[in-house]
Amino acid sequence: MSFLGPFLKSLVNSEDTHASAMKKAGISLAVFAFISVFFVAITDSLTADKIAENQVAMLLKALNEIAPKNSYDNDLIASKAIINKVRNKADSGFMSNTPVYLATKANQPATAIFEVTTNKGYSGAITLLVGVNASQKTVTGVRVVKHKETPGLGDKMEIPKTPPNQTPWVLSFNGKSLNNPELVRWNVKKDNGDFDQFTGATITPRAIVNAVKSTLLYAQDNMDALFALDTQEAAKNSLQKKETN
């Protein structure tokens, strides 16, 4: 800064001709832009690794709420697959490229956690994690991870924002499957279903119930294929590792 100060000060001169004032202003602004970019770039390079690490840790924490640590023994973050084609895309509210995390224990399928995004929310997309038990096809847990619903109304689906003395709404999905309740009852009460809506908000719960239902429908047909793919990949990866070794 010691040499920059006098240099920048030399550019501050209110009695320049028009052309030289423009030139000096341009140089001065360029210097400031360079300094700002320099500091932002340094901060970025210092924090990038830590931020990536934090994001993985947060994702893992969210996944562990649905599939507890003792229920699987593989690297959950690494066993991520992307589902591109979803049956009945139009009514499911699914967006394309749904990530799914496959938890296995002793190489046996345990839980598949779908990161489902539905665009049927009240204001924009809602992203939720839906855990489905691999053998029984029951819901092991639902957590909302990203949304833009009305504060104070729609956001009651977040567990920390549930009013005190009430059971968090998303826990009502635990243990449910396509037979319990039967398929036609997979709706909010307003649509003659079995699931509560909350006061002042119907669209948000409806979007979530439908997204969970679609996930279960998808899981019913594709669960085995998903895990088969995963074990194939794992076998391929370990093969590649051997080759590189």
Add this chain to the structure above:
Amino acid sequence: MSATSPDHIDVDENGDAIENKPNRQLSFGKITSDALWTNNAGLVQLLGLCPLLAVTGNIINGLGLGIATIITLTCSNMIIAFTRNWVRKEIRIPYYVLVIASIVTIIDLSMNAITPELHSVLGIFIPLIVTNCLIIGRAEAFASKNDIPRATLDGFMMGLGFTLVLVVLGAIREILGSGTLLSGASLMFGSIAENWTLTLFDNYQGFLLAILPPGAFLVMGLLIAVKNIVDKRIKAK
């Protein structure tokens, strides 16, 4: 920006140049009282209304935006006061934008790396700060004309005054809208705050208008009216 032209520089008793010395140095007390009451950012200057009205659905959100504003405003005022003699007046506005955008980005990245939990709560407010004209307003009106300690204090106090308005607005809207106080406190203060949420009315059905943006305008109008009444009372005494 009172750029001193180089051919008549003021000289102090040691013969050193006095640069940009304002005619009247404001006292620290006056800066504080101006920022918190007389010239309050939220109630008098009406700056930063967009984030102010958007997020004050409850106390915790108001507090979150307030803290993010205090940090940004203090840093930006400090840096702009530090560089005030090096900036041509023609480029001061783009310069302020550059400084504020860089500070916001740096704060966002650092918080994300150092305190990920706090960032997951405040993170949504930090981009909102860029749209807050309070910050550029203080840069232009105060920091570019005053020394570093005064500019820093002004930034902090203006941010604090803004935060107080956000918290009061958030509290009124939360009580009217959802019948609770401090809901979601555990998001910001961790697990010790889990029991802080007060439910004021049992089975309160909620008053949607208070939570939606029109309610923010109505409550804000009432707050300004209350401030004007208080000011009138003080004047009459």
